[in-house]
Amino acid sequence: MTKAPSPTRIQKKNRAAILEAALEVFSTHGFRGTTVDQIATEAGLSKPNLLYYFPSKEAIFNELMSGLLDTWLDPLRSLDPDGDPLQEILSYVERKLQMSRDFPRESRLYANEIVQGAPRMLDTISNDLKSLVEEKSALLDSWMAAGKINRTHPKHLLFSIWSLTQHYADFDVQVRTLMGDEDPFDAAPDYLETLYRRMLTPRN
Amino acid sequence: MTKAPSPTRIQKKNRAAILEAALEVFSTHGFRGTTVDQIATEAGLSKPNLLYYFPSKEAIFNELMSGLLDTWLDPLRSLDPDGDPLQEILSYVERKLQMSRDFPRESRLYANEIVQGAPRMLDTISNDLKSLVEEKSALLDSWMAAGKINRTHPKHLLFSIWSLTQHYADFDVQVRTLMGDEDPFDAAPDYLETLYRRMLTPRN
């Protein structure tokens, strides 16, 4: 008695295909620049069929966004109070840079949203992100107070890490155009490690 | 014999109002997210009247972009081969940061375009920007070779300056949300000066 493939399995497969396609299209064209048709074609479905799985274009976008954020904040959450301060920060930079290389579309999706004033994400930023940033700023502060790393503004330190690492994903076109044949990710890890090592290594 | 106000003057005034309005709307909603009606309302004109001054939505966008780019690249052009290397770079960082504070909409307009793959600007980047970057990279290289600043990857150095300074304009919503009452531009100049001073000051 061979069972037919579970409908739930088909559903999951199609939902996954839709979200993958949506990531591709939303991240390059933004919310308004994306049409449901584009997503459907990319996912290998018809438009009405896509809308059988998701009630609306916005619903797809929102699901994509909330799914993204957890992964996105994971490296920061991993900043370990019990680790070696400088090494913890350098590892954080390295992980963020790897995420820009491995998940550039996620980075651009997020960038698109923030540059336009975060119309669909301001709540999340004000709550989840803010409390995480407060916690980790305090951690950085304590490391500075203990003389483990140079004293500086902890939030600007975090902003700089985000900005420098995400730049390679968000401005990918520009970076690659200007670098020609050279892969940006060849030299970027060294550059960023040197930068933060010199910035943070304690010097009385 | 009193002349009626020159038509050219009215034209110039309205064209300026349209471009100002377009900057406001395009920079927050992107090209596709912006409607001609929004621009017209913001400029205090009717939609057909706006289209009397510009042939199309895209024409407005292009004029805005080409007008922007000159101003945008000016600080980099000013990098003076005969100045003191470290001071030249620190001044460049400062000027770029001021531009993010004084012209955040221009920065976001540019960011919007690049994040989405620069569909309307790739030629400019490949030509004007690339040749300027080649020229200034060579200059940075010569400063490093002469031991005036620490040796590092000149293009990554430029990318980092762009990324760090523009972040305060492009991610303004996020930055301000996370900083609360504190004005980001209070501490940013010091933070960036310290960062690049430590990065670049020669140490044998």
Added chain:
DNA sequence: GTCTATAGCCTGATAGAC
């Protein structure tokens, strides 16, 4: 579950009176 067909809305751009 998936399709074709289409409703209903919005948008860029034009026509034509004033």
Added chain:
DNA sequence: GTCTATCAGGCTATAGAC
């Protein structure tokens, strides 16, 4: 130069057959 009215096309979302 500026308006009202409107067209033509593209869009999201739904209806209804299979």
